[in-house]
Amino acid sequence: MSTKQTISRNGILGPSLPLSCLPSAHLQPKKPAMTSVLPTIPRYFFCFVEPTLLILAFATTSIFPSHYVSTQSKLAPLYRLLQTERILLSQLSNLFLLIAVIELYIFSSTTDIKAVRALIEARLWY
DSSP states (O other), X not given: OOOOEEEOTTSOEEEOOOGGGSOOTTTSOOOOOHHHHSOHHHHHIIIIIHHHHHHHHHHHHHHOHHHHHHHTSSSOOSSOOOHHXXXXXXXXXXXXXXXXXXXXXXXXXXXXXXXXXXXXXXHHHO
């Protein structure tokens, strides 16, 4: 058997192996996504409703920051928003978008119930 060096499927330089020795993704059984493992009501809430609300919160704080501030207080703001307040609101809007993306990614890709449970517990704390 010759030990010639070639680039394998994963791009690493090493001895060439016959294709029958390499693991194939199409031969491994697919696990169901976590969205199909969750019960119906939490699945709809955590996979559709909550990310939608977070994206709407992102849009509201990004496009209409003064309106968002006025809805958080009974008193109407008597002044324009300061630059520091605008920066804080942009950070808050980015946080809304980040949480929505993380939730969409984890709920649609993982099959580990522990990861989903940890995410839901973390979401309930804030």
